Amino acid sequence: MKEPLTAWTLEGTSLKPDIIVLGAATWSIKLHNGNTEALHQYKTNLTSIARLLEKLAEHIEVIWVLQDPVLEDHLSEDRKMITNQQIDLYNEAALSILSSINSVSKAKVQILRASRLAAEQTISKSLDGLHLPRSTRDISAMVLMNYFCNKILKPIDGSCCLPRPPLTLIQKLTACFFLLSISGYLAVNFICRSNHRENKPATDIESGEEKKPSIAISSVAGxxxxxxxxxxxxxxxxxxxxxxxxxxxxxxxxxxxxxxxxxxxxxxxxxxxxxxxxxxxxxxxxxxxxxxxxxxxxxxxxxxxxxxxxxxxxxxxxxxxxxxxxxxxxxxxxxxxxxxxxxxxxxxxxxxxFRLNFLVVVLCLVMDxxxxxxxxxxxxxxxxxxxxxxxxxxxxxxxxxxxxxxxxxxxxxxxxxxxxxxxxxxxxxxxxxxxxxxxxxxxxxxxxxxxxxxxxxxxxxxxxxxxxxxxxxxxxxxxxxxxxxxxxxxxxxxxxxxxxxxxxxxxxxxxxxxxxxxxxxxxxxxxxxxxxxxxxxxxxxxxxxxxxxxxxxxxxxxxxxxxxxxxxxxxxxxxxxxxxxxxxxxxxxxxxxxxxxxxxxxxxVCVAHEISQITNELAQIAIPKDGSALLKRLLGGAGFLLVVLLLSAQEDAKL
Structure with missing residues (x-):
């Protein structure tokens, strides 16, 4: 395994794979009859090629496949040493070594766990206890194809393994707006509570009238x-x-x-x-x-x-x-x-x-x-x-x-x-x-x-x-x-x-x-x-x-x-x-x-009901009955939409 990996890392090599899918364990267990020394050698060998895998992962996709379980009762005599306990030890060793490499490197060696999970459900259908049925292999192949192809095809259905789309500038600005609003709410709530404790309604001794809170405090509360x-x-x-x-x-x-x-x-x-x-x-x-x-x-x-x-x-x-x-x-x-x-x-x-379009406009900004x-x-x-x-x-x-x-x-x-x-x-x-x-x-x-x-x-x-x-x-x-x-x-x-x-x-x-x-x-x-x-x-x-x-x-x-x-x-x-x-x-x-x-x-349903309440509350604030105030809000809203359209056009031009 080390020889081709080393050859692919050399500069000037013309023939290099686009994807490397590899794994090992069961042959090591069989050839060495499952002894402890073989596991130590496995760790040493995997550590020696881990750096090669890391270097290759900088340019191409490298996937390490975890070993599938076996059906021990169906194994032939010359395979009885390949137990699930042994396989688990080898998988743990691989995960430990590759995870330590991934934690210090930007280039990641991906771990394929899906095939093992599928095998756990279907190993009972294995004829010899070691080799999986074709349906399980098809699932593993499908997962790999989804992982690589969906990044390019970008299917619109519920396919798995779709990469998370990068945040657009509009999404980032929207997130900043909501974070500032949350900070503003916490600040207003803190000010209101502080003023409530310090300026409780009191009665003037001379006039006998109740003192009212200041206009500034009322505006903050508003x-x-x-x-x-x-x-x-x-x-x-x-x-x-x-x-x-x-x-x-x-x-x-x-x-x-x-x-x-x-x-x-x-x-x-x-x-x-x-x-x-x-x-x-x-x-x-x-x-x-x-x-x-x-x-x-x-x-x-x-x-x-x-x-x-x-x-x-x-x-x-x-x-x-x-x-x-x-x-x-x-x-x-x-x-x-x-x-x-x-x-x-x-x-x-x-x-x-406003009531028809408020939620949709917000979702357009948040969900791109x-x-x-x-x-x-x-x-x-x-x-x-x-x-x-x-x-x-x-x-x-x-x-x-x-x-x-x-x-x-x-x-x-x-x-x-x-x-x-x-x-x-x-x-x-x-x-x-x-x-x-x-x-x-x-x-x-x-x-x-x-x-x-x-x-x-x-x-x-x-x-x-x-x-x-x-x-x-x-x-x-x-x-x-x-x-x-x-x-x-x-x-x-x-x-x-x-x-x-x-x-x-x-x-x-x-x-x-x-x-x-x-x-x-x-x-x-x-x-x-x-x-x-x-x-x-x-x-x-x-x-x-x-x-x-x-x-x-x-x-x-x-x-x-x-x-x-x-x-x-x-x-x-x-x-x-x-x-x-x-x-x-x-x-x-x-x-x-x-x-x-x-x-x-x-x-x-709870979220839909809550959004309906929020829309009604904000509609009363965003759409005032006063004509001049309403015109000002409309001009501000038109300016906001124009900025969004310009930013959207800029994003489209980049694509």
Missing amino acids: LKIPFQSVCKLGLIMAYFYFCDRADIFMKEQKFYTHSSFFIPLIFILVLGFFYNENSKEAKLLNREQTDEWKGWMQLVILIYHISGASAFLPVYMHVRVLVAAYLFQTGYGHFSFFWLKGDFGLYRVCQVL RSYQFYYFVPLVTFWFAVIYGTMAMWPQILQKKASSNGLWNLGLLLKLFVLLSCICLLRYSQGAFENIFSFWPISKLFELQGSVHEWWFRWKLDRFAVFHGMLFAFLYLVLQKCQVFSDGKGEPPFSYRISNLLLFISVVSFLTYSIWASSCKNKTECNTLHPYVSVVQILAFILIRNIPGYARSVYSSFFAWFGKISLELFICQYHIWLAADTKGILVLIPGNPMLNIIISTFIF
Whole structure:
């Protein structure tokens, strides 16, 4: 072994390996009958080549393989001296010598332990007790190939042995910001406690009035809440980074089976039905009902993602409807707000945009991912801007105007028709669409890996969902104003005959769509028809959920609770529940899949709830109601985003 290693270290040698995988022990044990002197010679010999290995490791990969265990009962007579006790002694000697070299040298000789761990589980299948079955050798080869190849290929799934990506300048600056915020919180907390002890409220002896703390102390105390929120956010972001960017926790692949999707789905749905409560109002799509709708849809999507159910086309198509339903609610909710209240102020817009984008922007900085990577948030943000532009554009048509003159309703329908025409025009002009979203700096919001193709795919897939939601909201609010149907508790919205007919049509439509989705041949065909037919399933569900008066009067508080944090759940799953950017599954507790899912899910839900609270707290601070203060914050935010975009462009140029 020493001769070729020495030859490879000599300068001028043309033929050198790129990788050296080596190990030794069992032949030494056999030839010397396992005596102690052979172990001493082994240590001496390994020490003599350790320096050679160290020198070679400066330029090429050197891996020392630990010796595999044996099945002693199956060994032949001439191999009986190769015991597991002897192998352990030789492995300990190798680890001791190579570790001492690695501790003082920058060049590391890697130790391959994975093959030994695999052998411990499969040695019982060995035919002669010494040589491992082929399946074990394949595992060892796979580990080696992952170790070397993944550095170059950089697979996007949950493959092992991926090197930890280096920190970018933006990530370093973000880490510094959070560390300074934590230091600031500790300082403010210390000052507040000190002042509280030294300046306890006291009564002036002469006037009898209580002395108030100074303005300076009050201003310092006012910083405690924002510092506390940012401090908690920093700790949470550290957890995000350690889960999906560091190499602390393992990841595993997804393997879809029908039971892995449908069993937890049935369990969650049954559990949700046990938490029924009376709703505060019985109108169609009231707040509690929409929260419930968001909640159960989000739980289904989470089960869909962790089980890898996208491989099963019928499930994929039904989940596509759930995404369209989220966008439908976006159109319905924002249209209703603008139509009824007419609040087009900057404060309202900034509040919505902050709540939608805060977590994603922070994750883009911490996890070094583009904004478009979290595709749903850009999608919802874009459509909110479209709804706002449609409703705020002159002439602003509100319910008050439409009530006084019915012609205003036609004006709003004309606006919606123009919006529909623009959607259709963009759909059939992909080149124009890509040109619109490809100029800097707008392109940074819509590009994924330097292309807007993914944004084009996501946009066109549910391009009519928001429009359908706006149109439905308009028709519903107009009919409600005209008192065409009843919103009373326990009452059907129409006469019993019409209600039963609509309910029958809805059930048939619902089942028809499910049959079509189950018989679809491929995703391309299904996705082509999806934008046109998904609204059938959505409207059918709304009618089934609301036509029975008793069903409209109750809601599931279990689902509604999840619905209030549905956005945070959708985003957080990328890194702290799933892993490898949703391609794998995070493993906090190896060797126990059920316990791992329970623990990781509990942490995941708690983190999502906490982030929702932090977002609400920071939204009140970051978006003040005062117009001049809000403009200053917006200018500061725009400057911050511009700096981030410039730094990102600089990083891309280096790559």
